[in-house]
Amino acid sequence: QVHLVESGGGLVQAGGSLRLSCAASGNIFSINAMGWYRQPPGKQRELVATITSGGSTNYADSVKGRFTISRDNAKNTVYLQMNSLKLDDAAVYYCNAVIRGRGAGGSAGSLYAYWGQGTQVTVSS
Numbered sequence: 001q002v003h004l005v006e007s008g009g010g011l012v013q014a015g016g017s018l019r020l021s022c023a024a025s026g027n028i029f030s031i032n033a034m035g036w037y038r039q040p041p042g043k044q045r046e047l048v049a050t051i052t053s054g055g056s057t058n059y060a061d062s063v064k065g066r067f068t069i070s071r072d073n074a075k076n077t078v079y080l081q082m083n084s085l086k087l088d089d090a091a092v093y094y095c096n097a098v099i100r101g102r103g104a105g106g107s108a109g110s111l112y113a114y115w116g117q118g119t120q121v122t123v124s125s
Contacts, residue, residue: 002026002114006095009119016123017083022095022116024076029108032098034071034078038091038121045094049080062088085123092118 008020024031035050049059049069057069068081078095095116103109 002028002099002101002112004095004097004114004116006093006116006119009093009121011122011124012085013124014085014087016085017081018085018121020080020082020093020095020119020121022078022097024097024099024114027102027109028076029100029102029106031073031076032100032111034095034097036069036078036080036093037096038089038093039118040088040091043091048093050096051078082121085121087123087125090121090123092120094118 003025004022006020006022008018010018012018033050033052036048037045038048039045047060048063049057049067051057051069051071066084071078096113098111098113100111101109
């Protein structure tokens with residue numbers, strides 16, 4: 001079993017900063033891409049940023065230059081540094097990770113995409 005646990009959400013004024021963290025734990029053989037998605041009220045979930053195991057990153061146009069995604073492979077953790085937050089950034093933020101589980105005898109198992117439970121980011125004017 002694999003779990004993703006997010007932390008770091010909260011209330012911040014427009015222009016402020018927050019740092020989200022997401023730690024993966026459980027029966028993990030390896031982690032491929034990790035990323036952050038968000039779902040604003042009444043809207044569909046959307047991509048925010050992704051990062052490969054090698055460190056290549058991809059950002060939604062709306063957050064480029066303001067958000068930075070990073071990961072610590074030794075800790076199985078992905079971060080999202082959010083600066084210059086805008087009212088439109090308010091949403092529930094979800095962590096995503098593509099993880100290969102550990103199979104019988106410690107061998108490589110199947111690859112699945114996992115989601116965290118979500119963390120609320122509220123931006124006030």
